[in-house]
Amino acid sequence: MGAIWVGIDVSKRCLDVAVRPTGERFSIDNDDTGIKNLTKTLAKRSAQLIVLEATGGHEYAAAYALMKAGLPVAVVNPRQVRDFARAVGKLAKTDPIDAKILAHFGEAVQPPARPVPDQQLEEIGHLVTRHRQLVQITSMVSVGAPGMANSTTNLSFSSSAYATVLGATLIRYSGILAPSFLS
Numbered sequence: 567m568g569a570i571w572v573g574i575d576v577s578k579r580c581l582d583v584a585v586r587p588t589g590e591r592f593s594i595d596n597d598d599t600g601i602k603n604l605t606k607t608l609a610k611r612s613a614q615l616i617v618l619e620a621t622g623g624h625e626y627a628a629a630y631a632l633m634k635a636g637l638p639v640a641v642v643n644p645r646q647v648r649d650f651a652r653a654v655g656k657l658a659k660t661d662p663i664d665a666k667i668l669a670h671f672g673e674a675v676q677p678p679a680r681p682v683p684d685q686q687l688e689e690i691g692h693l694v695t696r697h698r699q700l701v702q703i704t705s706m707v708s709v710g711a712p713g714m715a716n717s718t719t720n721l722s723f724s725s726s727a728y729a730t731v732l733g734a735t736l737i738r739y740s741g742i743l744a745p746s747f748l749s
Contacts, residue, residue, distance in 0.1 A: 569614035573668025574604075575661045576618055576625040584665035585611065586673055591662055596624065601631045609635055615679055617672035619644045619664075626694045634687055638679035640672065647671050 568587065575582040576596065581604060584591045594600040608616060616632055616639045618625045625641055632639045651657070651667045671677075 569673070570611050571669045571673040572608060572611070572613045572616040573665045573670070573672060574616065574618045574625075574628065575664040575668060576621045576628060577661065578624050580661065581628060582661040582665040583608075584662065584669045585613075586666070586669035591665065593662075596628065598627075601628050604628065605631045605635045605637070608632065608637055613637065615640055615672045615676065617642055617668045617677065619647055619668065623697065626690070627698065630687070630691050630694050633680075634691070640677040640679050642668075642671070642677050646675075650675065 570588070571586040573584045573586070575584075579596055581594045581596050581600065582591070583594065583604065594604050616637055618629055618639065618641050620641050620643060629639050629641050647664075647668060650671045654667075654670065656663065656667050
């Protein structure tokens with residue numbers, strides 16, 4: 567069998583995966599358990615490249631886990647993929663189709679996988695974990711989740727402000743994860 571190309575369409579809750587040329591498609595939760603299962607599944611495939619779009623941070627945890635497992639990962643600019651899809655006549659917009667287009671983009675364009683030195687990878691992992699925690703806290707405060715009834719606006723502001731600073735730090739690491747996104 568020839569080279570395997572994987573496209574992953576990332577959303578806040580779900581990872582839609584397409585494998586090329588086999589045509590296999592599946593969805594998995596975008597949480598720690600889902601990402602762990604995805605990493606194990608893709609490690610068995612010996613993919614030439616795994617392509618994800620930069621989606622404002624929702625891709626960080628999956629990209630980090632896949633890179634840490636030693637898999638070749640490219641986080642690409644969504645505009646480039648949209649232009650590619652238009653060029654090949656794929657105008658429909660659903661997550662499974664987007665994953666399929668990402669796999670096709672990986673095969674046709676072959677964006678470079680970005681190896682990350684171990685120390686930077688660990689630092690990114692800690693930032694990703696903290697970012698998830700802060701997003702979770704912020705959403706709990708904003709919806710008035712049980713146990714958060716005595717929360718003050720100050721807590722909401724400080725966790726939101728901290729999440730913003732942390733997000734900016736992660737964007738700095740985007741140069742490692744997706745340099746093409748910055749150009």
